[in-house]
Amino acid sequence: MGDARRYLDLPSPFPMKRGGELHGAHVAYETWGTLNAARDNAVLVLTGLSPSAHMTSCDEDPSPGWWQDMAGPGKAIDTDRWFAICVNSLGSDKGSTGPASLDPATGEPYRLSFPELALEDVANAAHAVVASLGITQLACLIGCSMGGMSALAYMLLHPGSVRAHISVDTAPQAQPFAIAIRSLQREAIRLDRHWNEGVYDDANYPDIGMSIARKLGVITYRSAMEWNGRFARIRLDPEQREDEPFGREFQVESYLEGHARRFVRTFDPNCYLYLSRASDWFDIAEYGHGSVQEGLKRICIEQAMVIGVSTDILFPLQQQEQIAEGLQAAGAKVEFVALDSPQGHDAFLVDIEHYSPAIGGFLNRLAAAPSPRW
Template sequence: MSVPRRLVAVARPSTLCTAASRRAIPAPSRTGTRDQSTQASRKLHHQIPHRAQAAAVAQPQQQPQVVGSTNPALSFPCLDAVESRSASLSRRSTSGPEPSYTTGQHLNFHSREPLLLDWGGILPEFNIAYETWGHLNRDKTNAILLHTGLSASSHAHSTDTNPKPGWWEKFIGSGKPLDTDKYFVICTNVIGGCYGSTGPSSTDPANGERYATRFPILTMEDMVRAQFRLLDALGIEKLYASVGSSMGGMQSLAAGVLFSDRIGRLVSISGCARSHPYSIAMRHTQRQVLMMDPNWARGFYYDGVPPHGGMKLAREIATVTYRSGPEWEQRFGRRRADPSRPPALCPDFLIETYLDHAGEKWCLEYDPNSLLYVSKAMDLFDLGQEHRNRINKVRQDNSAKLQAFRDGVAVASNVQGDLCNLTLPDQPYEEKEQPAEVTINNGVADTGAMLNANEPPQDLVAGLKPLANTPALVLGVASDILFPAWQQREIASTLKRTGNENVTHIELGEEKSLFGHDTFLLDLEYVGGAVKKFLG
């Protein structure tokens, strides 16, 4: 149906160069005074964090005393804690990066064959950290590839060498949904991650230094191609199943599209076939608060204080999207942590203290640059045919670049392209009225002819056509706000429109789960039960 006129953003692009190019080509100024003022401002900006840290090391922060003030100044223990941690990490920074980002013993696959990435980057070699459970049968036909969420390691279940419980501990094992009496389960840490697989914190073999933000942009498909290099090394020609939840659900679909002849069936839980504005916006916000932390240092923080403050805030934002409103109403309500004390601007309500604890606990457990790269790969995810055609064209254009790398031939780089690879508008975004004939399809605007609200986009149908003969389980949760249930309905209806007659779609209502997006980690009965039944 048609909708009233709406406002959309349009931009006039210009080129924004990197910091290196700005230093090489200083911008002209109108007056020397303005130059001096700008330089002084920049100098002051860069000095403030260092002075704050030095002061925190030297002595505790004291509240300003104002003579004659009507009210005393508030205390900010939450900020004191951040400054104290920065001071502590500063004293330890000479011993190397903090922390080590490890989950214990795991297996390692090393590929010396270069990997061409979708957007033109090249990994000359790479590692894949992985763990396995169960036994591979003689024909190597019982393997299940388990894909992880954004920040998960390969440690989905405990092993003899690492007895710590894994992130899907209750779902893997004898008689469990991923039954190790039947299946050989493989779980990897994705490339771009920080738990043993090659990522921004890894060493670039070209110069012996950490990649940091010299690491190339990734896609879900890049991660899947690296995983299938591992399968090749294990001699596994065809998977019994590809299984994943959240980002793993996206990877599972991508694996099916890229390697449809090598997957017997697939499971996608709380995932999507293309990222949508809300989830992109939330991940963008997380990246922004992280990158605004002065300690991030444009990604080159490995020999200093990590951006733990930005990571803490990013995790708090993420946690808001992982759980649901109904659960929090029951769990926290409007209760305050200590009703006997007056309100404070620091965490005060129970929900605030919960988020504060979640952020504090996680801020040193995951590499900040990995968060940036892996979350951006989620944003770029789109299995629609138009996007696939564009990426295939980019890959084709870069095939010569990969061959030259293999031959050891230096490829002349486009200096302008290397230094100025981001476009931003000259002026703030302007609002423009959107034509009235726009219609809404499953929450996505489509111009042109009116579409049935239950009809999946033809572009997506064409993109998922390789899955027309692959049995699929698609599961969603009504209380999920990060990957809403309509996105799983879109996957299921699109698969059916490809001609796939073996699609199982399950949606858990709020009467079955109030845990939102995190349901896939918690619900052994409904999520685990559905997976076990589907796998057979």
């Protein structure tokens, strides 16, 4: 199987928002479709915390992407029409420079010597990719979950670089509940003795900490309604139970264990810690003298669609309403879509049936009625 991943060398030094700088850093990205002569059909997608840049399959890499059913020829993000770009977040371990990368100054992994990471740094690195492709203004910027916060930073830091925006299940700032959950996830990793202040290897790896962090995540990504519907109080068959005190007894426990096992060695623990904390730190009110609405009012775009789901406990619907109101107050024509999916925060990944018509419809209308450039 080939690799569709491409790399951009970031300017060196690359300054970080909270101090420090990176030397010799790069970000990984993938593209689909063709950039037109006017270079005005580009759509950038910014991801949640853990995905790679492989959003959907392509000739070089036919493996399914993390948003396989949403993007591709004839799909909602129609790559026959749009030039789609997906960037792996700075700080991740899926090809971009992050805590797991080698520090050119020492030849050793950065680990905890990596500079403090902010979502503004993620946004600036993504903007560098877009600029390197000769694109001065994106037709649309799509941000999902953590990527939605990075997208808000992108539009604030690079005025005039985005024509339209689709905000998916995100927030203008983390709420205390989301911070509390992420704080516990980070604590689970840090308390694993194999984490060892960030110095671990394959033989001594914080499997237990990462497993608990993932289980906490999966619990909050879905809704109580879905847990009830899928598992109720169904117990495991006797032969499936663990023969130890307080071992797994219910089906839901076994489900979480399976999820955790599949995730644990696929994402670097230090990268997880850095990106998780960056999500907590992001606050658009910093750009509006302490007011979320004033911060949002500084974003200049023509139109936006803001999508949320009523069962999302991490990024509740009320925060989507905040974003919609703020962008409207800034002069954008805004469509607000409140979906009733039982799948909670993960709905944008699994409830394609409802998300796809909303996202595809917005992009179709965008293509049908191009606005004059400013």
